[in-house]
Amino acid sequence: MKKQHIIEVNKDLCIGCSLCKNDCPVNNITIKDKKSVIKNQDCIKCGHCAAICPTGAITLTGFDEEPIEYSKQPTLNPDELLMAIKSRRTIRKFKNKKVSEEIIKQIIEAGRFTPSAKNTQDVSYIVLDNNKDKYEKTAVTFFRKIKPIVSLFMKSAKEIEIDDDFFFKKAPIAIMVVTKDKISGSLAASNMALMAESCGLGVLYSGFFTVVANRSSKLKKELNLKHNDNVVTTLVIGYPDVKYRRSAQKETANVRYL
Structure with a gap:
């Protein structure tokens, strides 16, 4: 259950400058007797007024x-940031090297501070570490069963070999991003991936594992996922055991200026 948050104004410190009033996105602040006054506590608690x-x-x-x-x-240096984005590649080969708890916390922090729709902050994270192989085994068993069905809609699925490391590629950790709002979860995952790569790690978005996590009742039970929990994506993370020398080639952006 989320904690209750109350917006408080210290009248002794308030100088009545109206900066909070003018910046409030929901017009929830007024000025009375040269002091800020919160109209009601039923706003989105974005914190712009405090900031x-x-x-x-x-x-x-x-x-x-x-x-x-x-x-x-x-x-941030814009050229360096853009180069980091351009040089990013999906990693499927990982070194046998653990990711420290400190780095994992940094990655989670990047997700936690990502904006969410209406500031709901309803994104949660499941770190698969010590028992990762157990969950992967359950997912592999399920995916092998549904592969014939998937192949009917996805021709390339026929050529896929589902080995025991199919989902996590022997990476040391995977982080599941769980939220009802797909956009909020996707934004958080993107920032998390960028943070992971800034720490020298590689990332794989495991869409197949995400599908299984949302479909397999056995896996949902093992992961202690509630019936209405929605796994938006799964980030497979570890130190890359491969080195790329060139960026990915992308189609020219389709842009319209109106």
């Missing part, structure tokens, strides 16, 4: 940590 306040007069209760203070907006 923009020059004196720190506005706070949101119920969180386990304080917001990060910064005087200058952090920036």
